[in-house]
Amino acid sequence: MELSILFGAIGTILGIVGALVTLKKDSKADGAEDAHVKAQVDYIARGVDDIRIDQRAQAGKIEALNERLIRTEESAKQAHKRIDSIGEKEGA
Known part of the structure; x- marks a missing residue:
């Protein structure tokens, strides 16, 4: 019974760590995409x-020509x- 609790705890911890790593990667990707969009908007x-x-x-040129x-x-x-x-005068 203690072994099943240990495996359950390890699984839970690994799930939490996996979720955090995925969130961090998504945040980096979103940040890179946001930076690219901002650069494009600045260029425009x-x-x-x-x-x-x-x-x-x-x-100004048109006004001068006018x-x-x-x-x-x-x-x-x-x-x-x-x-x-x-x-x-000549006709007179």
């Missing part, structure tokens, strides 16, 4: 930040007025 966040910076730069276009149109309008006035 940096990419989004780069896109935002590029978008702001493009917006201003140049407005000045060019005003200059062309003034040139047409001068050409029209020269044509009126």
